Amino acid sequence: MGEDSESPKINHSFLRDYVTEEDLLATGDKGGRVVIFQRETESKGESEELGESGEYNVYSTFQSHEPDFDYLKSLEIEEKINKIRWLPHQNAAHFLLSTNDKTIKLWKVSERDKRPEGYNLKDEEGRIKDISTVTSLRVPVLKPTDLMVEVRPRRIFANGHTYHVNSISVNSDDETYLSADDLRINMWHLDITDRSFNIVDIKPANMEDLTEVITAAEFHPQHCHLFVYSSSKGTLRLCDMRESALCDKHSKIFEEPEDPGNRSFFSEIVSSVSDVKFSHSGRYLLTRDYLTVKVWDLNMEKGPVETYQVHEYLRSKLCSLYENDCIFDKFECVWNSTDSVIMTGAYNSFFRMFDRETGRGVTLEAWRENSKPRAVLRTRHVYTGGRRRRGDVGVDSLDFTKKILHMAWHPAENIIAIATCNGVMQ
């Protein structure tokens, strides 16, 4: 995979999303902060050493969510950012949605390079003038000034969710988006904050009967009426909003028949889908469960068209992974810009890429030193007994605290962004 060698990376804790066109990258962290990086453009890099193209620098940082408290339920609401999504461009400013467990917020990120000057009652240093010297009126004049990036909250979509929000996805009609929590999916209009429509509700009348929860949801990239959601049982449901207002009845269900031979205590846990993504073409779905990534064709419901093992060597270790809770880690997965390569995360700062053409997979390691643009990424192998080559890592020596859960792929170029956990790199 030649393109890998040209992949600069950004290391950041809890990185979330990637914007088209303007080369902005937004990341959210546990402290409720959102950091936006901007890619240096060719023209700005004056000297070769300083302004390498592709280097990302901090563009703006702001506090998106504050810790809160639900007085009715006596529950703390963490400020941790769960998801960030960019909105399609509507004018010179950028807009993003960020959410914690409960509240979704719409932010405007804009640039401003002018500043009004001239007061009537104050001089330039801000001292109050003597009123008797004010003999004529002055209208302030706008003068160019240093570029400032302003981030302003535009809307707050609160009280829509009883459970924890796990996904937000903007619709292709540019005016609505969905937000999913464990049991419900709501649809919002971007201009209306006090009302949302419940489009999926899988909450049983009796919570004892609960057998599955919603793990992720996404809108189709082109068809505004289609969306998909995944469940903890490993199924995907495609819903068509044209059919009815409440999409409890799916129009298609994608499910792989369980292999009875492989059944174990863990099979339900590892089959839980942690992320679902439509391909850019809209034809395929990419899902991630604990051990594999799968590609589904929208036209084939009975099983995935492609399945890639991410770290099959962990199958024997599920017991200890269950004990240290790692088995519940929610890995994300992404498509590249042409839908030909998929990428997902693993442990020990490793992440995996699969070429769909050849079916070959490669393991790569993310660490700070090779995050320089165009640095060649090291491929790594995990040693599973038998022959062991130099540089291979044994399964037992994998560091399960260094997990790569979040990632993003530039929508047009071969640039990826990987979030390393635990704030080590921050």
Added chain:
Amino acid sequence: MAGADSDDSLYPIAVLIDELRNEDVQLRLNSIKKLSTIALALGVERTRTELLPFLTDTIYDEDEVLLALAEQLGNFTMLVGGPEYVHCLLPPLESLATVEETVVRDKAVESLRKISHEHSPVDLEVHFEPLVKRLASGDWFTSRTSACGLFSVCYPRVSSTVKAEIRQHFRTLCSDDTPMVRRAAASKLGEFAKVLELEYVKSDIISLFTALASDEQDSVRLLAVEAGVSIATLLPQEDLEALVMPTLRQAAEDKSWRVRYMVADKFSDLQKAVGPEITKNDLVPAFQNLLKDCEAEVRAAAANKVKEFCENLPEDSRETIIMTHILPCVKELVSDTNQHVKSALASVIMGLSTILGKDNTIEHLLPLFLAQLKDECPEVRLNIISNLDCVNEVIGIRQLSQSLLPAIVELAEDAKWRVRLAIIEYMPLLAGQLGVEFFDEKLNSLCMAWLVDHVYAIREAATCNLMKLVEKFGAEWAQNTIVPKVLGMANDPNYLHRMTTLFCINALSEVCGQEITTKHMLPVVFKMSNDQVANVRFNVAKSLQKIGPVLDSNCLQTEVKPVLEKLASDQDIDVKYFAQEAISGEFSTIILKYNLHRCKLMTQHYVTLKLKKQKT
């Protein structure tokens, strides 16, 4: 101009100008709202050369400031020097028309439309039309959506070459890449069609309409429905069938329920636009389908239109169509699975009786009314009861009274206090239609029971209800039936009920008149001034003040005043306060204060209720 003014008058203006850029949004907003004052002080020249350029660049501000600015600029023509210079207002409005906030954009477009009429035809072509073009070909969809609303105002007043350009621009926007722009174009299509010459409506608009109505995004298609209605009104009858109907038929059967919902929602307008022939042949079957739609939202929207649709059917065949086509569907809706559908139907179904006449109503509609009166959903029953007057005119309410009573009783005891509140509000109406005897026999006890409801809002509504009943049935009836019961509550062990007595007296004193008030109510009020609960005592003070105007001055001096004076020396501070207020006799002020205070209490009350509701 400005320099000639004295410093004293300059100062407030200077403050206003400085506050245009104050840190505090409220102050900026304040200044923007006084923009005309600033402009007046600066004079037309400086407004044009200094103020407007500054405003053009202030689009960074908060939405509410921008909204106020957009609104102000629509009335600025005289302040920039009259129609001759009105084009100076275009740059700031142009930049406001591109901001991301829809409300601001819409207001800017509204102001632009307003000032477009003040442009001379020449200015319109030199200044206004280029602006529309710039917006229409802007990079961001915000500007293109704004452009959609401006075509129709400049089209009628420009030369034919420019007209052709405008049509071309509109066509481009109708096939824009961004759904947002196509939506804006679709929603303005009808308006634009109205200003176009008929030949262009046929050649241009129809094809645009057809394209938008088959857009891939259902949010665009549903807006095309409304445009279709406007277009249909413009075309001569003979062209409708060929040009508009195929598309509208397709919309009524669209795959997306939202589009069908829109058709159902606009059905009456559509019916009027296409005329009686097409209604008979096309719309009746379409309406039947909508009433049977698989999506409840669509059925509810269609059910809402049943009465209007039937009313507007051509006279000659109205009854046959209703009886053979509409009524069977309506019958099914009465037992619909969705309560919104049923309650939508219940809110209009009574209206059918006037259209169908007495015999049909008794034979066909009455069973439906009765079924709905027994519906499990209180909203359905309420909607039926609230529309009883229509039936009363046709068949008299007696037909219904046997089923009505259980329904009313059940609603009156509903667990939800909002339902109880709603039925109380219909009581005076019901009482009027059912007559005194029926009321005394069956409903009086209900009205009394509400007085001791555990929800304050119900008790309050019940007192108000009593007043309205007395207005209907007269003072004598009051004295015989309700006054004794109300006064009896003065001895209730619960102080809340004792207070209800006072509230009732407040409400009833005026309608009952001086005699009853002095003879029967006043002694009870006096007695209650010795109540052990302070709340009761200060309400006595308030009541005395309230009923004061009804009493004669002699009684006021000799009886009321001593009691108030005694209360004024009460140990409780609130009792003292209200007694003193009552003595000072400033009726209007005290009532005002009391109302304010009550407003506060009510809000608190509702907030707690709301919180409780959320909790459950």
